[in-house]
Amino acid sequence: MKDVLTSFAGWGVNVAIALTALRTNLMRSILTTLGVMIGVFSVILAVAVGNGAQVSVSQQIATLGSNMAIVVPQPDSGSGPPRPSDRGRLTERDGQAILREVSGVSAVAPQIRSSVQIVTPGRSATTQATGATPEYGIVSNITASEGRFLTQSDIGSAARVAVIGETVANKLFPETSPVGETIRINRVPFTVIGLLESKGSNLGNDNDDQIVVPITTLRQRLLTTATQGPDDVTLIFVGFEDEDSLLSGQKEIERLLRDRYRVAKGKINPFTVRTTTEIAETTGEVTQIFQAVLVAIASISLLVGGIGIMNIMLVSVTERTREIGLRMALGAKRSDIRNQFLVEAAVLCVIGGAIGLSLAILAASIFERVAEFPAPIGLDTAIMAVAFSAVIGLVFGGYPAIRASRLSPIEALRSE
C-alpha cells in the first residue's frame, strides 16, 4: 500500500515537472499538441460519422418495416448477374397464395413501381409511383399525416387518387395544402387524397420523394411498358406476425413459389426472398467496412501527430541532457528519468486528445445540424479517444524517454 502511494506521489511529481517543462517552451508545446489534436479530432469524427451511417442505415431499414420479407421476380444475385432468361414472374395471385399457405403471414402487399411525371399548372416533378393496396400501409408502417391513405374501394374502382410524399408536395404545392387538389400523372388527372407521413432521409436517400396510387389504377392508366400477364407485380412485401415466423416463412415462400412455377430440382430460384433481418445484416456489414476505412484514413493523421511528439521529445531530451545528469547525480534511477519523459509525452498527448475530442464533439453537432446526418459521439468513444492519445504518448514518447534514461550520469552532466 505504501509502495502504491509513494509511486503515485512520484507520478504526481512527474506531472508537475512535465507541466513546468511544457510551459517553458509553450509555443513548441502548443504546436506539438496540435498534431495529436488534429489526429484525435479526425479519428473521433470518423468514428462518429461511421456510427451515424450505421444509425442511418438501421433507421432506413426500420422505415421498411420490421418482420417483413420482400419477394422480387429476379433470381438471387448470388449466382452471378441475372440474364433476361432467368427473369421470373410474380403475380398478385402469388401474393394471395402466400397469404393463404405460409404460416404466420399477417398481410401481403403486392406493388408495381414505376417512374412518373407529375404536372400541376405551372409546376412539375418526376418521382417514383408505387401502385399498392391498403396492406402496403400496414406492412411498411405508412400512414397519411393529412387526408387519408388508400382504401379497398379505391382499389376496386381503380380510382384516380394519389397519396403524395412531402418532398413531392413541397415541389408542387409550396404554399398550400395538396389534399383535394388535382394533379396530372403522366397526363392522367388524379385527385390528391392524402399526404404521406414524413420518413425523412437516410444516407442521401429521400424517403418522402414518392407517391402511392391504387395498384389497379397504376396498371390500367400509368404503365408505359406491357407486362407479361394481367396481374404481374414488381415486388411483394410479406408481413409476418413475429421474427420466428419470418425465419421459417422465408423458406416456405421459396418452396411455395418453386411449386407454383414448377422449377425443376437443381435449378436456381427465378425469384429472391429477402428478409428485413438479412438486409439489416448486410448493410450493417457494409457500413462497418465504410467506418473502418474512414477510421484507418484518419489514423494516419494521428500517426503523424505521434511522430511529431517523438520528434519534440527527442529535442527536449537533448536540450535537457544536463538536467538529466543532475537528476541522476541527485539520486534519480533510470526508471525515474524514463517515467519523467513518458509522463511529459503523455501529458502533451492527453491535452491534445482532450482538445481534439472537444472540437470533434463541436464539429459533429454542427455537422448534424447542417447536413442532417447523425454523428453520435458516445462516452465510450470519448474515453477511447483520451486513452488512445495517452497510448500514442507512451508509444512515441517511449523511445526518447528510454534514450534519456540510458545516458551516463557524468556524460549528461558534462554536456553543453
Place this chain on the structure above:
Amino acid sequence: MTTPLLETHNLVKDYAIGGEIVHAVNNVSLSISRGEFVAIMGASGSGKSTFMNMIGCLDIPTSGTLLLDGIDTKTLDSDALAEIRNRKIGFVFQQFNLLARTSALDNVAVPLIYAGIGYAERRRRAQDRLEAMGLANRLQNTPAKLSGGQQQRVAIARALVTDPLMLLADEPTGALDTQTSLDIMGIFQKLNDDGITVVLVTHEPDIAEYAARRIVFRDGQVIEDAAVKSRRRASAA
C-alpha cells in the same frame, strides 16, 4: 580499525582520444575515513575531477577497486549506484547546477523525490535545510534572483537534505569572490565539525588550508598526501 568510508585500490580511468589512450587517473590507491576533511589539488588536467566523479559513483572506473562504506561498487547495478548517490553522497558543483525557473525550496527537495519522500515531508525538510543555510527569506526565489553565494548555499542545502555521509565538492568556490568563498569554507568546516566527511577540489592553496588533509594529483597520480600544517579556521558566520 573500523572500515574507511572510502577506499580505492589501483583505481584507473582511461580515455581514448584520437587513438591514443590518456590515463586520466592512473593507479590511485588511498583511503578516506569518516569525519575527514580532504582537499584535492593539482594542475589543470591532472585528473582531480575524474577521480571525484568515480568516488561519487557518477563515472565507472576502467579498472581497480572502489569500496564505499565497505561495499565494492563493481558489484552494484545502476539502480543501486543511484541509491548510493541519493543517500550517501551530496554533490556541490562549481556552477551550482540548480534547476532554473524552480524555487530554492523545490530545488532542495529534488533528492527527496528520488528517496520516495512524500510532498509535505519534502517541503518541511527542504525548508529546515535552507533555514540552516540562512536562506529562510529566500525559499520561493528562483536561482536567477539569487547571488552566486546564495545559489551555492542552496546547492549545499540540497546536497545535505538526504543526510549523506559525504559531501563531494568539485571547485565549489571557483565561481565565487574571495569573501563569499571564505563563507562557503566556513560552512564546510562547520558541517565537518558536525561529523560529515568533506572532499573538495580546489586550485587555490588558501582554500585548501581550511581542510585537514591535502592530496595533490599530477598526471593522474597522487604525488603528495599529507595533513595540512597550520590549518585555518573560518570565523563561522
